[in-house]
Amino acid sequence: MLTETPAYLVRLEDESAVFLDAASRLSYVQTDDTIAIGPVDALEPGHRLIIVNPAARESIAYRIFAAKKGEETDQANSQMIKLWQLHLENGILRLGLTHGDVLHKIQELGSQRISSIVIGQWARGDVLGPLDIRDIYRIGQVIESDWLIQNWQRVGLALLMVRSGHRLLGRQITRIIQRAAVGDYELAKRDAEFLEQIGVTMGELQDAVTLLAIEAVSRDAKLIPTEQIGKIIPL
Numbered sequence: 001m002l003t004e005t006p007a008y009l010v011r012l013e014d015e016s017a018v019f020l021d022a023a024s025r026l027s028y029v030q031t032d033d034t035i036a037i038g039p040v041d042a043l044e045p046g047h048r049l050i051i052v053n054p055a056a057r058e059s060i061a062y063r064i065f066a067a068k069k070g071e072e073t074d075q076a077n078s079q080m081i082k083l084w085q086l087h088l089e090n091g092i093l094r095l096g097l098t099h100g101d102v103l104h105k106i107q108e109l110g111s112q113r114i115s116s117i118v119i120g121q122w123a124r125g126d127v128l129g130p131l132d133i134r135d136i137y138r139i140g141q142v143i144e145s146d147w148l149i150q151n152w153q154r155v156g157l158a159l160l161m162v163r164s165g166h167r168l169l170g171r172q173i174t175r176i177i178q179r180a181a182v183g184d185y186e187l188a189k190r191d192a193e194f195l196e197q198i199g200v201t202m203g204e205l206q207d208a209v210t211l212l213a214i215e216a217v218s219r220d221a222k223l224i225p226t227e228q229i230g231k232i233i234p235l
Helices: 054-072 075-095 099-108 117-124 134-142 146-165 167-181 189-198 202-208
Strands: 004-012 016-021 025-029 035-039 048-052 209-217 222-225
Touching: 048 167, 075 117, 075 134, 075 146, 099 117, 099 134, 134 146, 167 202, 202 209
Parallel strands: none
Antiparallel strands: 004 016, 004 209, 004 222, 025 035, 025 048, 048 209
């Protein structure tokens, strides 16, 4: 498993920055407000990155998952994810922990999570699970769950399979989010019906996305820990 990847440092407004995978393609808003898709080295000062709040994205993904589960869900993966969420919820209650307690303890074990809100989202099933699957193992240690300690990799694989299995749905919602980012709320009938089906409003999409102007792009790629890719950092 790769632990580092070549990345460019992109300086953003408000004294912030982000490392972007040098080999990736991403969506961005050009100076004429059109949305383009291209490699990182195509970015220029004045372009704006489309930043989607991770928790909001996962919440929307969960609602897509729930709305489509009768059609597309792999039952084995679904059951594995439900078990992980149940063990987390039961462990919190059994040990009398707050979500803040859990966050602090997994941070001590190396987690990069910064908000206790996500702990409750995982336990309730509002969000399927962490993107860093090692957090599942860390939580297993914190709540003293032998099942999570033994099965964290299987849970991580189930999360990956469900997210990958809904890639086309993800592309559809991403396209709508990108349009919301630039203030385009005129939806095609198909997109409007899709949002109505999953119970997501354009207002929620607008709140889930931020546009950050690019001030400078480093042209020298550096090896960066993969877990740091895509995270907004202060300068």
